[in-house]
Amino acid sequence: MTAPAPTSRSRWIQEWDPEDETFWKNTGEKVARRNLYFSVLSEHIGFSIWTLWSVLVLFMGPEYGLTPADKFLLTSMVTLVGAVVRVPYTFAVAIFGGRNWTIISAGLLLVPTVAAFAVMKPGTSFDTFLWIGLLAGIGGGNFASSMTNINAFFPLRKKGWALGLNAGGGNxxxxxxxxxxxxxxxxxxxxRVLLGIYIPLIVVAAVCAALFMDNIENVKNDTGAAVDAAKDPHTWIMSFLYIGTFGSFIGYSFAFGQVLTNQFGRTPLQATYLTFMGPLLGSLIxxxxxxxxxxxxxxxITLYNYVGMAAATAVLVAASMQKSLPLFVVAFVVLFALAGVGNGSTFKMIPGIFHTKALAEGLEGEEAVKYGRRLSGASMGLIGAVGALGGVGINLAFRQSFLSYGSGTGAFVAFLVFYGLCFAVTWAVYLRRPAARDRSAAATEAKAQLSYAEV
Structure with missing residues (x-):
């Protein structure tokens, strides 16, 4: 089976079956990889614009008149918008097509970037900075649409790698x-120099999406999939687990520099020398x-990863109390890396969970594959949105911790407790062996539980 090549006018692919090995070898893999690479480019720029204000606040010295609490509130609200817009961005792929929405979503990034360029100067009110910052949140939505789109291009056996590369390249x-x-x-x-660098890059991302990406016909017009995914309890369980991984990644990305400047007295330049290491390693891994x-x-992998995240956080608590900058930075970078591993492992679980559910409901072959692909693609946007809310919680926790104690120690203790809860949920839902009170029922449940352990 070979899919007809998309026309240069519309770039719509009418037939797409990546689970067919002959199709995948002859046609599918080349097309899928091309779409993956340019999806990564657009998502990469989206993440940069979303986290733009984590950097801009470092430029904003005393002459801007903002307190540390103001800056944490600003970055919290930017994170919140990025989380919320992931929901409509998930629907957008089914409405407009993956390529078409990538063009639109990339072009929309010009709005917050040009607006920030216009207002970024001392004397601008905090409210103005807040409203302009909120616009940058749309960059967070690119992740949801990109992951939903790329999920449709790759076979189940390749999704972990493909989704990890797509998300990692964006991160x-x-x-x-x-x-x-x-x-x-x-x-x-x-x-303004920083903003001026990114404006042409946004244009490049939108043009490349127009020239090199494709839409898949059978992904379009399936907005009901998101409704079905929202009704499934696994969507919300995985959302909770993703708060622990991606919420940590994006929350720490916004907050790391501010913690270094407020708690350890680093200058913006000194802080920036350190802050990029964590997000870079967390993204690459x-x-x-x-x-x-x-x-x-x-x-x-997710279960053991939470053990590591809890251990790294315990070290951060000790480093924060001892005011040891070297230990603090090392532990924070390790925590970023573990969050990156967890991001990859949790998103690999999603298509496996829905495929396992399809098999449990008696579906076989292509029907099971289509069921799993449909619900996993829809759920990814919802899970990504809820997970990003963890970044809001982290920045608000840091804000309150600095207001109450003058340091981030209290926030780290709260994060440590949360990672323990994530460990417990992962074990209880996906790895715990059921009690054998009813032998036949237990055997059935054990079989399902074992299959989830492999997702």
């Missing part, structure tokens, strides 16, 4: 904008988390 946008900011600050440039999940099972 690198966080580190990229921090590195660009480091170069700008080092050259004594201002925030995300595909490794997906690969490990493909090989050993996502639920197992």
């Amino acid at each position: 690198v946008g966080v580190a990229a904008i921090q590195l660009v900011a480091l170069a700008v600050i080092g050259a004594n440039g201002g925030p 995300r595909p490794v988390g997906g690969w490990l999940a493909d090989r050993y099972g996502g639920s197992k």
